[in-house]
Amino acid sequence: MLLNQILEFNENFVKNKQYEGFQTDRFPNKRAVIFTCMDNRLVDLMPRALNLQNGDVKMVKNAGAMITNHYDSTMKSILVAVYNLKADEIFVISHHDCGMSNFQMDNFMDLVKERGVSEETIANLEKDPKEWMEGFVDVRTNVKESVDMIKSHPLLPDDVVVHGLVIDPATGELELVERGYESE
Ligand SMILES: [Zn+2]
Structure with missing residues (x-):
């Protein structure tokens, strides 16, 4: 059973101090939030393809990287990351072949x-x-909608930049859909 496997592995992980090398604090080193899809193909691939180490970013995920309204849990997470955890750059990253498309x-x-x-x-x-x-129907449109939803939030400070990208879940290749710096 998976739970047993996980618990058994975890016991050894801690015992052997394999956590060393992962230690960091709760403030994201790169002062950024990544909002992306829960897709399992991105679990390890995305951080590697973006050169993200443990502690670098706040990672928020849901099905499709979609924001339904200004008061959903994603917006709550992003606002907490911005105000309490010093993030000032947000990356919305949707992906090709998404189950929500x-x-x-x-x-x-x-x-x-x-x-x-x-x-x-x-x-x-x-x-x-x-x-x-x-x-959603079109992945790039979905990215733009999520970016717009974040940017138009009344509580988002003006100096926070929001980028929109699409990632290939097979190769990790990024496509830039919206560059946050230009819209400042
Ligand atoms: Zn997806």
């Missing part, structure tokens, strides 16, 4: 029902899934 809402709800959630429960949800379970 062309996300099919109807298909998703069919899966929910197949797993035993009743029609009644679905009908009584506080919010219509169509409003918050959205995906």
Whole structure:
């Protein structure tokens, strides 16, 4: 079982002091926040492809690197990173072949029902899934929308720059979609 494997490995990791070399404080060394997708292909590839070491950045992730509104948990994380943790540069990095691209809402709800959630429960949800379970159509447009959502937040200071990029989940190659410095 995975949990047991993890616990067993962890015990040795600590015992052998393998944490040495990872030690840092809670302030990001590069004063930056990366907001990206939860995709497993990016877990190790992205930090290596961007030359990020432990402690360099605040990393915020969700499905699709999407921000639904100014008050979602991503915005909360970004604002805390900016005000309390001294980050002044934000990188939104979406990726090709994302599971949230062309996300099919109807298909998703069919899966929910197949797993035993009743029609009644679905009908009584506080919010219509169509409003918050959205995906995106075009990856670059998605990046721009997330960048705009961050930049237009009333609590974001003017001196914080927001960049938009797309990463290839196979090669780690970055494509610049929006350079934050130019829009200052
Ligand atoms: Zn993704």
